[in-house]
Amino acid sequence: MMKLPTNILLPFLLILTCYNHHVSHMMIHAQTQSADSCNSNLNLGNEEITFDTNSLNCIPVWSSEDFILRYSQAGPNLWSFVLSAPNTNSYIAMGFSPNGRMVGSSAIVGWMATDGSANMKRYLLGGQTPAQVLPDQGDLQIVGNTSSLFSSSSRLYMAFQLVTNQPSQRLLYAVGDSSNPLPQAPSFRLTQHRTETATRLNYASGQGTRIKAPYSNLKRAHGILNMLGWGILIPIGVLVARYLKHLDPLWFYAHSGIQSLGFIFGLSGVIAGFVLDNRLDAKVGKHKGLGITILVYGCLQILALLARPSIDAKTRKYWNWYHYSVGRIMIVTAIVNIFYGIHLAKAGSSWNAGYGVFLGIYVITVLVLEIRMCKKK
Missing domain, CATH: 1.20.120.1770 (Four Helix Bundle (Hemerythrin (Met), subunit A))
Incomplete structure (x- = not known):
């Protein structure tokens, strides 16, 4: 076999090394972007969230489903929330419960429709059947122009501000079942969730504990x-x-x-x-x-x-x-x-x-x- 001179091979070796380094950097960057944690800053661009996110507290609220909640008190009667969760082609939900139970609580639910449009609605969880989960009802007062839901790096981000003196410490989280249809107009009926959990959050300390199911x-x-x-x-x-x-x-x-x-x-x-x-x-x-x-x-x-x-x-x-x-x-x-x-x-x-x-x-x-x-x- 003919042996090529070193001065001819060297440029190709340099190009190959730079290419491999660039690809590795892109893969690491993509893996970093696809995850979210409280160790990383919330850098999503000003066009996505309309309120200030620099002073938000951060806590992993549901480790098995990788739910991360950021929150802060933005004013005397105003609270900011950003919920981050993996995009499983279904809805994510966050509820505020007076007693830790799902029935009787009010929730905010968000999902990306099949056409790519973002949807976010309030629900009153009046019972255990889909017919008893009522859209556009409940006691949550959301500041309308602050609500947003978007997808970034395979995750859903649901941002909103509540008008309240003190939000309920008993918080509920749920994930929809991707095998069930997403809510659609005009009824926007919410199908049965795949799994759910209930937690108690101390807003002052940022400590969260799981609430055991009733009885x-x-x-x-x-x-x-x-x-x-x-x-x-x-x-x-x-x-x-x-x-x-x-x-x-x-x-x-x-x-x-x-x-x-x-x-x-x-x-x-x-x-x-x-x-x-x-x-x-x-x-x-x-x-x-x-x-x-x-x-x-x-x-x-x-x-x-x-x-x-x-x-x-x-x-x-x-x-x-x-x-x-x-x-x-x-x-x-x-x-x-x-x-x-x-x-x-x-x-x-x-x-x-x-x-x-x-x-x-x-x-x-x-x-x-x-x-x-x-x-x-």
């Missing part, structure tokens, strides 16, 4: 009691009755004790559910109906135990059919309602995975014991 401990107790009672103990009691009958009469006392304990836990969970329904007025009719059905099945099993005929009675065969059938239907219904309840509560994949692991072990145990029983026969 969160009662919700957790409702789920645990029902899962433990109807979904774990009672199925285990069925295993005892079917595969341990050679340990007579121990199997009967173990079966009765486990089922009774499961019924007590399940009944306590249903009662907790009624209390939640009364306090939260949640729209969970199907879940509630299934829970009542399971409770009825459990009561029927208790009554069947009290009316159990002797083992040599002619009606014992029919009683067995009834007892086995109602018990199995109750367990299947309970399993369905447990997963449905996890879905309604948005409890996360850990609850599904935990109960799914138990069901997997349970099914494997049943298969092994059933095979052993068949071999003995």
